[in-house]
Amino acid sequence: MTHITHRQLFFNHIAQTSRFPLALEIERAEGCFMYEPSGKRYYDLISGIGVSNVGHRHPKVVEAIKEQADRYLHLMVYGEYIQAPQALLAAALAESLDLPAKAIGPFGQIDRVYFTNSGTEAIEGAMKLAKRFTGRFGFVSCFNAYHGASQGALSLAGQQFFQQNFRPLLPGTKRIRYGVAEDLEQITTDTAAFIIEPVGGESGVRIPDLSYMQAVRRRCTETGTLLILDEVQTGFGRTGTFWAFEDYGIYPDILVCAKGMGGGMPIGAFMASENIMSVLTGNPVLGHITTFGGHPVSCAASLAAFRVIREERLYAFAGRKGEMIKAAFSGHPLVKEVRGKGLMLAAEFESFDLLKAIIDACITEGVVTDWFLFCDNSMRIAPPLVISEDQIREVCGIILKVLERFR
Ligand SMILES: Cc1ncc(COP(=O)(O)O)c(C=O)c1O
Structure with a gap:
């Protein structure tokens, strides 16, 4: 019997909501990270669209x-x-x-x-x-x-x-x-x-x-x-x-x-x-x-x-963490504006095409971000509230390196 991959099953049987699903296969997730079956690690910078505030599989939740x-x-x-x-x-x-x-x-x-x-x-x-x-x-x-x-x-x-x-x-x-x-x-x-x-x-x-x-x-x-x-x-x-x-x-x-x-x-x-x-x-x-x-x-x-x-007063730290992210991108020549409150942030670029290319490159580098339903030239940045300051420095560094390719 030929082996049918999960990817094939996804495209054959899951009702599709767009022609361009991200189609990442995640086998396991923990804290700010998601892992593919290959072991490749992704930073989840969008918390599954605003869901994983306490991180993936928080031990107390589990x-x-x-x-x-x-x-x-x-x-x-x-x-x-x-x-x-x-x-x-x-x-x-x-x-x-x-x-x-x-x-x-x-x-x-x-x-x-x-x-x-x-x-x-x-x-x-x-x-x-x-x-x-x-x-x-x-x-x-x-x-x-x-x-x-x-x-x-x-x-x-x-x-x-x-x-x-x-x-x-x-x-x-x-x-x-x-x-x-x-x-x-x-x-x-x-x-x-x-x-x-x-x-x-x-x-x-x-x-x-x-x-x-x-x-x-x-x-x-x-x-x-x-x-x-x-x-x-x-x-x-x-x-x-x-x-x-x-x-x-x-x-x-x-x-x-x-x-x-x-x-x-x-x-x-x-x-x-x-x-x-x-x-x-x-x-x-x-x-x-x-x-x-x-x-x-x-x-x-x-x-x-x-x-x-x-x-753990996670909300109270969200402000400081958000400011770190704002500071990392504010003033960057490709970033027109960074908006945000706490860990709900958006970095605006010139166009959707540029942003999409950046998002794709970030995914290749192991960082998942997105745009918004009604704002397709801004990058959604809303990591789990449990993200540490070291992790913020690391993930912003990855994105900034990606941005260098587009200057
Ligand atoms: C502000 C707001 N209200 C309502 C909804 C709908 O929530 P759900 O997708 O859980 O039905 C969303 C989903 O994105 C949302 O962002």
């Missing part, structure tokens, strides 16, 4: 997964049985959101957590919650934002390109410019929710002004619009604080997270005060349901990741 697997896997659809990993994780998240009273929004402190399987599902849940709570159906989001791929979340997407062949999508959605205070006028008493990322992710790491984010909060409060903060990429320590919004002195009405939350396992959540969340329990009962949301193994992994990030 231990929690094993312990939970020895107790039980799926037991029952979401919200019926008392499952300790869910309850403990929800309490931990609520505690992380118990912030100084002056920051709390008009609808109170967030202490209810609805677990989902992904960021997209959490966005969907948040949208339904906002509609149900406000009795409105309008949504405002930002140009160049990405909030997920389902039809509701896609309706919020900030570029027509990804929407056009899937219409009709949800009615009543509007896009405004990210970071432009005058556009906030478009949030009105017809708007159920304004959804925004505290740092724009797929737009290529865009950091709004503090005054803008405060104006966002004010406008939402004035119009009775719920403020949904999408922390799918920024949450769990990525930007230098545990939640990115903490840096702006504001507080959301609904908070969404996923990605880094699971320590490598699939999980997401939308969170709100009891006041808001309670509308999902009646009229109709079971206002939002899921079979696997908050899977006990994912919750156990997430709780372990939560504790690692908070106990």
